[in-house]
Amino acid sequence: MIKESSIEQFKQIVGKDNVLTSKESLKSYSYDGTTSWIHEPDVVLFPTSTQEISAIMKIANAEKIPVTPRGGGTNVSGGSVPIEGGIVMCFTKMNKIIKIDKENLTATVEPGVVLMDLNMALAREGLFFPPDPQSFLGATMGGIIAENAGGPACVKYGVTKQYILGLEVVLANGDVVNLGGRTLKNVVGYDLMHIFISSEGTLGIISRAELKLNPLPKAKKTIMAVYADVAVAGESVYRVLENGVIPDKIEFLDNWVINRIEEMMPMGLPKDADAVLLFECDGIPESVEKEVEQIVEITKKHGAIDVRVAKDQAEADRYWLARRAGFAAVFGKAATVLAEDVTVPRNKMPDLIRKCKEVAKKYNLEITVLGHAGDGNLHPSILTDINNKEAYDRALKGLDEIIEATVELGGVLSGEHGIGLEKQKFFRRVIDPNVTNLMKGIKQLVDPNNIMNPGKIW
Amino acid sequence: MDNLKELSKIQQYAAQCMKCGFCSFFCPVYQEERTETSVARGKNYLVREILAGRQEFTKEMADIIGKCLLCKRCVVNCPSKTQIDRVVVGARAEMVNKKGLGFIKDFAFRKVMADRKKFGRYVKLAQKFQWMLPKTEGKIRHLPDFIKGLGKRNIPEIADRFLRDMVKEVNKPQDGKAPVMKIGFFSGCAMDFVAPETGLKIIDFLTKKGVEVVYPQDQNCCGAAIYFSGDFETGRKLAEENIKAFEKFDYVVTGCGTCSSTLKDYAKYLSENEDQQKRYDAFAKKVKDLTEFVVDVMKINLEELKLKKEFEGKTATWHDPCHLVRYQNIKDQPRAILKALKGLKFAEMPNADMCCGMGGSFSVYHYDLTKKIADKKMAGIKATNADIVVTACPGCIINLQDNVIRSKMPQKVYHFLELVE
Numbered sequence A: 001m002i003k004e005s006s007i008e009q010f011k012q013i014v015g016k017d018n019v020l021t022s023k024e025s026l027k028s029y030s031y032d033g034t035t036s037w038i039h040e041p042d043v044v045l046f047p048t049s050t051q052e053i054s055a056i057m058k059i060a061n062a063e064k065i066p067v068t069p070r071g072g073g074t075n076v077s078g079g080s081v082p083i084e085g086g087i088v089m090c091f092t093k094m095n096k097i098i099k100i101d102k103e104n105l106t107a108t109v110e111p112g113v114v115l116m117d118l119n120m121a122l123a124r125e126g127l128f129f130p131p132d133p134q135s136f137l138g139a140t141m142g143g144i145i146a147e148n149a150g151g152p153a154c155v156k157y158g159v160t161k162q163y164i165l166g167l168e169v170v171l172a173n174g175d176v177v178n179l180g181g182r183t184l185k186n187v188v189g190y191d192l193m194h195i196f197i198s199s200e201g202t203l204g205i206i207s208r209a210e211l212k213l214n215p216l217p218k219a220k221k222t223i224m225a226v227y228a229d230v231a232v233a234g235e236s237v238y239r240v241l242e243n244g245v246i247p248d249k250i251e252f253l254d255n256w257v258i259n260r261i262e263e264m265m266p267m268g269l270p271k272d273a274d275a276v277l278l279f280e281c282d283g284i285p286e287s288v289e290k291e292v293e294q295i296v297e298i299t300k301k302h303g304a305i306d307v308r309v310a311k312d313q314a315e316a317d318r319y320w321l322a323r324r325a326g327f328a329a330v331f332g333k334a335a336t337v338l339a340e341d342v343t344v345p346r347n348k349m350p351d352l353i354r355k356c357k358e359v360a361k362k363y364n365l366e367i368t369v370l371g372h373a374g375d376g377n378l379h380p381s382i383l384t385d386i387n388n389k390e391a392y393d394r395a396l397k398g399l400d401e402i403i404e405a406t407v408e409l410g411g412v413l414s415g416e417h418g419i420g421l422e423k424q425k426f427f428r429r430v431i432d433p434n435v436t437n438l439m440k441g442i443k444q445l446v447d448p449n450n451i452m453n454p455g456k457i458w
Numbered sequence B: 001m002d003n004l005k006e007l008s009k010i011q012q013y014a015a016q017c018m019k020c021g022f023c024s025f026f027c028p029v030y031q032e033e034r035t036e037t038s039v040a041r042g043k044n045y046l047v048r049e050i051l052a053g054r055q056e057f058t059k060e061m062a063d064i065i066g067k068c069l070l071c072k073r074c075v076v077n078c079p080s081k082t083q084i085d086r087v088v089v090g091a092r093a094e095m096v097n098k099k100g101l102g103f104i105k106d107f108a109f110r111k112v113m114a115d116r117k118k119f120g121r122y123v124k125l126a127q128k129f130q131w132m133l134p135k136t137e138g139k140i141r142h143l144p145d146f147i148k149g150l151g152k153r154n155i156p157e158i159a160d161r162f163l164r165d166m167v168k169e170v171n172k173p174q175d176g177k178a179p180v181m182k183i184g185f186f187s188g189c190a191m192d193f194v195a196p197e198t199g200l201k202i203i204d205f206l207t208k209k210g211v212e213v214v215y216p217q218d219q220n221c222c223g224a225a226i227y228f229s230g231d232f233e234t235g236r237k238l239a240e241e242n243i244k245a246f247e248k249f250d251y252v253v254t255g256c257g258t259c260s261s262t263l264k265d266y267a268k269y270l271s272e273n274e275d276q277q278k279r280y281d282a283f284a285k286k287v288k289d290l291t292e293f294v295v296d297v298m299k300i301n302l303e304e305l306k307l308k309k310e311f312e313g314k315t316a317t318w319h320d321p322c323h324l325v326r327y328q329n330i331k332d333q334p335r336a337i338l339k340a341l342k343g344l345k346f347a348e349m350p351n352a353d354m355c356c357g358m359g360g361s362f363s364v365y366h367y368d369l370t371k372k373i374a375d376k377k378m379a380g381i382k383a384t385n386a387d388i389v390v391t392a393c394p395g396c397i398i399n400l401q402d403n404v405i406r407s408k409m410p411q412k413v414y415h416f417l418e419l420v421e
């Protein structure tokens, strides 16, 4: 419980409209994008400046009140769920794009800026922020940085951490530090900035960010390749890359997902295909044409049964809409979804997909797979129901085996969604205790009272 | 659950949401308030909490459920197609069941509206007081609150005579020939009391085209403001009256986008048994919005439509009423009409399908929000440099005109048929 006097102080800091305490409001900040993690905060605060954040943190630190940062609440790991109560510090009202610098290809933003809003503003200047988590309609820059998010375009462009030049961070004790800078190169002491990227809100509050941008590519093309065998599709991915073609996206859908998408919005995906790969190439028009030709040739040579090049942007948009709908297709079909985010070296993808199929058979489970094939990041999802103990136990067993197989194949637990609460169990199992201790040491140093998003990661 | 009759009907829709948060990008209310209870995800979650027995029908809950425009922007953009409109309306209905009408809002004029004659008398009374108030622009004046509950805003003058006092019951084709088609005309309250000239214009247009237009005097309000607020009981009464009034027609045509959608949706919201479902469904099939009636049913050669002289050389922009574009998927027909009118220039505004912020009684209780949402619409209109704004719902016309004046912009807002000779 938070003292009434602290609440009064918060009201003075952020204004009473930016302090929520009603039962209904607390409930509506108790969840994120996961199906199973729920806990109410004691208060929700909406700061709109670094000063306000700092003032709140000073009180929270003195009173030892847990603080859970929250952006769009779209994460799928329990990251923004205030599992120990206390304050949810929500940044949706701190959402100004402070500056777009066309000459230096940079932008300065507040943490609550939604990625789609940013990209719309950038597009007017002929620029874009390349990392593309598929939750761009709701995810904020603070959350994206705190989760080091990445999306399909990661094949060519990489993930968020490659596009952050500088961060302003408010520490647990209210101190404000500036890390990194505004230059592309920067070797001045330890690279502390990167510790805060993917820290999932456990080290400090990101109150401002300096982003690196790219000019918008002049041309784009989408190719859909259809396969009768998942493993063959997996091979196509590294064959394309091996031949020196770097598409900006390579996405993967399995038969189950294809069929659910067709049910929700019929768009002519081949229903009997075992797998579909979506490629997108971008760049200058001539090179895009050339790359598309090569991909068509390579995929055909390596076992695709049908290859289609989207004839215009409208057709391409339909394919990508289907890819985005994949997530909904999965979540709409079961009471509980164990959505994994495992990532393996690219050439091991067929093995992992095969493993998922085996596990599904062995434990009589419905397991679907979609994901970012270009970077080996797959989202196998087990459909189950947490209220049906027998089925749920089977699901957990299956999940264990998938995770173990991932690690054996040289992969990692999470490619982009983070650990939060959802993957803690596995984190403990696979991370070297020495590494965990190093992390804990850093945490102890910057947040000695353990008030920043407590209960997460390890 | 047993005692949550209305909510149990929408449980399946509430269960569809996967909490992705995408709706926040599209929700006009969230875009202003930026809090979770404003957006579909939050509202939906709280309704699920009620269903799970963990949340009561509190005053705050009523406010949260009330603060939705039912614009359906979230619905059409939701990856799992969660029907928040049904969840919200179902929750309102449950609340009315549990707590009575007054709980959500003191909706004094709800009862009045359901009685067409009495409503007319009240409106007449309001009209008598209009002279006391400053005239702002043309037909626009500030009206007293007591009837509107609308606060201080630029709303249209109540007409001297109502449509139903002016039109004959049966209007034969003007060429004296046998009618090519016979339809029942549904005016809707706004066209009846505020813009009867538009109603007359529609009847004139249709009878010129060889249609026999019948105006059944016993038609009532479509029920939008009533059943969308959760008063299903009165809603059913209106549904029955309207179905009866239009029993003998193959087509029920209306020039009000909200009315056409509301009449079509009786089955979706109000039916309680198979018999009702059947009759409401059959009725819905007969209902045509004027835009679709002209283009899809009559299949008028649009090239033959003549632009009125006063609009010659003007640039028009189109506002998509929520009830047309998202409730009925009508967006091409009105554009086809406008683009076919020779002498008129057409300019698409960037946010044509964005809600104007009216949301029926929403604007009565959240006028400040309405204004903020409308400001964005105004920016869109400005960007087109259009001389006139055209739409097909009297509710939108009232709200758009109010905000155009408030924003000191030069445009006038018209019903699309007013442009046609």
Ligand SMILES: Cc1cc2nc3c(=O)[nH]c(=O)nc-3n(C[C@H](O)[C@H](O)[C@H](O)COP(=O)(O)OP(=O)(O)OC[C@H]3O[C@@H](n4cnc5c(N)ncnc54)[C@H](O)[C@@H]3O)c2cc1C
Binding pocket: A032, A033, A068, A069, A070, A071, A072, A073, A074, A075, A076, A078, A079, A080, A091, A111, A132, A133, A134, A135, A138, A139, A140, A141, A142, A143, A144, A145, A146, A147, A148, A149, A150, A151, A152, A200, A201, A202, A204, A205, A206, A207, A327, A416, A417, A453, B019, B020, B021
């Ligand atoms: C349908 C769907 C698709 C998705 N697709 C992708 C994808 O393709 N790639 C991907 O990487 N992710 C994806 N995600 C996951 C999620 O959207 C991302 O993790 C996103 O970055 C979260 O942003 P947010 O603003 O919603 O953050 P939140 O969910 O609010 O928070 C996420 C974490 O960041 C912390 N945080 C938030 N703001 C701050 C701040 N200012 N300072 C410090 N910490 C902060 C929170 O405490 C929490 O731990 C998807 C999610 C959904 C629902």
Ligand code: SF4
Binding pocket: B016, B017, B018, B019, B020, B021, B022, B023, B024, B040, B041, B044, B074, B077, B078, B079, B080, B081, B082, B084
């Ligand atoms: S977009 Fe749909 S599924 Fe996603 S949170 Fe909103 S209502 Fe739920």
Ligand code: SF4
Binding pocket: B026, B027, B028, B029, B030, B038, B039, B040, B067, B068, B069, B070, B071, B072, B073, B074, B075, B084, B085
């Ligand atoms: S119907 Fe409109 S106002 Fe209501 S939640 Fe959906 S987008 Fe928001």
Ligand code: SF4
Binding pocket: B187, B188, B189, B190, B191, B220, B221, B222, B223, B224, B225, B256, B258, B259, B262, B394, B395
């Ligand atoms: S919905 Fe509005 S315009 Fe239509 S009849 Fe009812 S009150 Fe009149």
